[in-house]
Amino acid sequence: MRVAFLVLSDIHANTEALHAVLTDAQGRYERIVCLGDLVDYGAEPNQIVEWARANVAFIIRGNHDRICVSDEPIEQYNPAARVSVEWTRNALTAESRAYLENLPRGPLCIDGFEIVHGSPMDEDEYLFGPGDAIYALESISAPVTFFGHTHVQGGFLVTRGGSKRIAAPGTLEIEPDHFYLLNPGAVGQPRDGDPRAAYALYWPDRRVVEYRRVAYDIAGAAAKIRNAGLPEALAARLFMGV
Numbered sequence: 001m002r003v004a005f006l007v008l009s010d011i012h013a014n015t016e017a018l019h020a021v022l023t024d025a026q027g028r029y030e031r032i033v034c035l036g037d038l039v040d041y042g043a044e045p046n047q048i049v050e051w052a053r054a055n056v057a058f059i060i061r062g063n064h065d066r067i068c069v070s071d072e073p074i075e076q077y078n079p080a081a082r083v084s085v086e087w088t089r090n091a092l093t094a095e096s097r098a099y100l101e102n103l104p105r106g107p108l109c110i111d112g113f114e115i116v117h118g119s120p121m122d123e124d125e126y127l128f129g130p131g132d133a134i135y136a137l138e139s140i141s142a143p144v145t146f147f148g149h150t151h152v153q154g155g156f157l158v159t160r161g162g163s164k165r166i167a168a169p170g171t172l173e174i175e176p177d178h179f180y181l182l183n184p185g186a187v188g189q190p191r192d193g194d195p196r197a198a199y200a201l202y203w204p205d206r207r208v209v210e211y212r213r214v215a216y217d218i219a220g221a222a223a224k225i226r227n228a229g230l231p232e233a234l235a236a237r238l239f240m241g242v
């Protein structure tokens, strides 16, 4: 397949951020890939699920997609996150719930690359630093693996000799004989200090990844969070990108 992929992760029920990303990327891709966490934290989970159902070619579930359609205990979460899970569980329609329940768990192999939510071993595991990436290498089967979950754009170049962080945004050329763990960043709730929505484009045949950021209507997304009765902290963090 000689196609370009739009790689999205962690949309988190944020319609404003998703629309800005789709507008920015318009005309530059053929297939949409999603690394999970469609829902939770934001105010429009059903709208995002309906969009995903109609438009996403390849998708795996995230931990929040799983938790919001199960009765998994959430006591270990902070208070705002607990309220958000409970709110989302109530807000999801039967159709949205059925879609989320049927999402496959990663890793998923697509056209020579793989997608996972957290790490190749575990959808709940965070790949925060180069050491985590070296550990993950044991479970990697493709030279390029996209992951999400940390909401930090970039990722890691892993060689047999070590691992280093990839700077983002910008363009990355995929070199042979290395392994790449690449994070497109979060569409709907960035946590890397840049509040703009994050995403990536990937051309497997050209061996190029482009990491992008795009400004969006944060005030609009935050107003919906407040109007829904969700915790103020979830609105405030969008402005800071944390």
Ligand code: ZN
Pocket: 010, 012, 037, 062, 064, 149, 151
């Ligand atoms: Zn997430």
